[in-house]
Amino acid sequence: MAGDRTDLDVPSGARAAIETPAAGDPRLSRLSLNQKTVDRLDLPAAVDLCARHGIPSIGLWREPVTEYGVAAAAKLVRDAGLRVSSLCRGGFLTAEDREGFRAAIQANQRAILEAAELGTDTLVMVVGGLPAGSRDLPGARERVADAIAELAPFAAGHGVRLALEPMHPMFCADRGVLSTVDEAVAMAAPHPASAVGVVIDTYHVWWDPTVAAAIGAAGARIASFQVCDWMVPLPADALLGRGMMGDGHIDFRALRGMVDGAGYTGDIEVEIFNADVWAADPDATAATVKRRYVSEVW
Amino acid sequence: MAGDRTDLDVPSGARAAIETPAAGDPRLSRLSLNQKTVDRLDLPAAVDLCARHGIPSIGLWREPVTEYGVAAAAKLVRDAGLRVSSLCRGGFLTAEDREGFRAAIQANQRAILEAAELGTDTLVMVVGGLPAGSRDLPGARERVADAIAELAPFAAGHGVRLALEPMHPMFCADRGVLSTVDEAVAMAAPHPASAVGVVIDTYHVWWDPTVAAAIGAAGARIASFQVCDWMVPLPADALLGRGMMGDGHIDFRALRGMVDGAGYTGDIEVEIFNADVWAADPDATAATVKRRYVSEVW
Structure with missing residues (x-):
């Protein structure tokens, strides 16, 4: 099969390109741009990009936010009139040693406080892979469940929901031992839906033959809906294989x-890790995101 | 996390290396070497390698077998006293156009005849990915089911079982739209177990949180058990990420x-796609396969 290509103008599929929706277009009302999609912009520039393009919501990452200052970042986003759809990311809860595990709990408590201060109720949790040399996948999954049980009341007390992200199984060993929507929902189940939810990221779950039933069962647990495309072949760095929708x-x-059928009415976040997209002019990327969002997702 | 390394002597884990089991060691009685593991050897050299190292079974690939001649290959393997654990591979059944679909059916009928002539009852089926530009995953899965329904009686009539291989979800788009053991078993279910079975390949299924129940439910459908390890990070070519066990x-x-609990008593096939393993001396690889098989799998 020929490889898929990244083109900021025309989808690889046969669909015609559409006009770029203007700011205020009601079809954009739930669109969020995850700041990783314009990775080369600093926080003020990413916020400004969203505001200028009429993208009403932004997904933030902890590193640029803490670098800028959490209070200052909160003010920046608020002053620009944007919502914060999510903060990425807590997690990495699979350490085998007690010290590593405690350190992870504390780091996640900080992340919860940051999310609260930023005014988002959604902390995306990438739960962590297997420790070096480990073959104990059930054990790692148990440690994640233990950590979530410990963090859930703290999160709820600050009005933040832990959004468990099932990761594509190709990341099971090194990034996230939660692999399916069903598994994430089962891990969330012992806790109130307001404290622990799940992320539905198209890139991670599209292949799952049970995904329709799993999303239906997730219902009010759905805390975030993220979109980007799966392209072939995988690039040399599998992390950067995420394509523009279409x-x-x-x-x-x-x-x-x-996701609609399950009752989710929140933001729809475009999160693309892709070297070609990162190399593009961010204004062109923002315009493409709006077009593709309307033509492929909305 | 530091990357895992390929070392033909010592497992990356902390386990001690063991002595290489001698030919005739009863622990090797179910060991099969898939010829792809020693990719640089031609068919006679691969057969000779197995015979010299006391590996009693071999997994064959269609391309080298047809190049050598099917009847001659059958005689070669038989004269060496080896079993043929499987023939790889049929499949690629997802063409959208009628002509492409018919061509795939015919190619698979030829593969069934080759398997029968080689004396194996197991034809491994890599079912195929999405056609270029397609987003219709349910449609592709339906076409595979249709093709299996057409091929199953032909296979059974020649004493061959179609062994549906669930592929790791990272290959869903470009190689195999069957992603889980449960899904493969469900697709096999309408047909006699003697006509359609499933492959359990550790590399493809290890991450699945439901794999224990799925393998239990597969029971007598298990037609092949293949082993190789999952290493991190994925290499630039994701196809070549398969590691030596351990x-x-x-x-x-x-x-x-x-797999034992499900009642499978057949060969256990070592199939490793890995540039480092392919570059190694095949005799060293064969010895390592025997040691690792005994220390990690048996």
Whole structure:
């Protein structure tokens, strides 16, 4: 099969390009731009980009936020009139040693406080992979469950929901031992839905033959809906394989229908890790995101 | 996390290296070497390698077999006293156009005849990914089911079982739209177990949180058990990430326990796609395969 290509103008599929929706277009009312999609911009520039392009919500990452200052970042986003759809990311809860585990709990408590200060109720949790040399996948999953049980009341007390992100199984060993929506929902189940939810990221879950039923069962647990496309072949760095919606093999409208059907009405966050997208002019990227969001997702 | 390394002598884990088991060691009685593991050897050299090292079974690939001649290959393997654990591979059944679909059916009928002539009852089926530009994953899965329904009686009539291989979800778009053991078993279910079975390949299924139950439910459908390890990070070519058992993150004894518990008593096939292994001296590889098989799998 020929490889899919990244093109900021025309989707790889046969669909015609559409006009770039103007700021205020009601179809954009739930659109959020995850700041990783414009990775080369600093926080003020990313916020300004969203404001200028009429993208009403932004997904933030801890590193640039803490570098800028959490209070200052909160003010910056608020003054620009943007919502914060989520903070990425807590997690990495699989350390085998007690010290590492305690350090992870504390780091996540800080992340919860940051999310609260930023005015978002959604902390995306990438739960962590297997420790070096470990073959104990059930054990790692148990430690994540233990950590969530400890963190959930703290999060709820600060009005923040831990959003467990099932990661694509190719990241199971090194990034996230939660691999399916069903598994994330089961891990969230012992806790109130207001304290622990799940992320539905098209890139991570599109392949799952049980995804429709799993999203239906997730219902009010759905805390975040993220979109980007799956392109072939995988690039040398598998982390950077995420494509602009329309350039790959994911049926976004089908997945959005499932998430809608489950009752989710929150922001829809575009999060793309892709060297070509990162190299592009951020204004061009923002315009493409709006077009593709409307033509492929909305 | 530091990357896992390929070392033909010492497992990356803390386990001690063991002596290389001699030919005739009863622990090797179910060991099969998939010829892809020694990719640079031609068919006679691969057969000779197995015979010299006391590896009693071999997994063959269609391309080298047809190049050598099917009848001659059958005689070669038989004269060496080896079993043929499987023939790789049929499949690629997802073409959208009628012509492409018919061509795939015919190619698979030829593969079934080759398997029968080689004296193996197991044809491994890599079912195929999404056609270029397609986003219709359910449609592709339906076409595979249709093709299996057409091929199953033909296979059974020649004493061959179609062994559906669930592929790691990272290959869903470009190689195999069957992603889980449960899904493969469900697709096999309408057909006699003697006509359609499933492959349990540790590399493809290790991450699945439901794998224990799925393998239990597979029971007599299990037609092949293949082993290799999952190493991090993924290499630039994701196809070549498969490691020697013991170098990565898979708990082979746990998976073997599940497969044993399901009643599988057939060959256990070592199939490793890895540039470092391919570059090594094949005699060293064969010795390592025997040691690791005994220390990690048996």
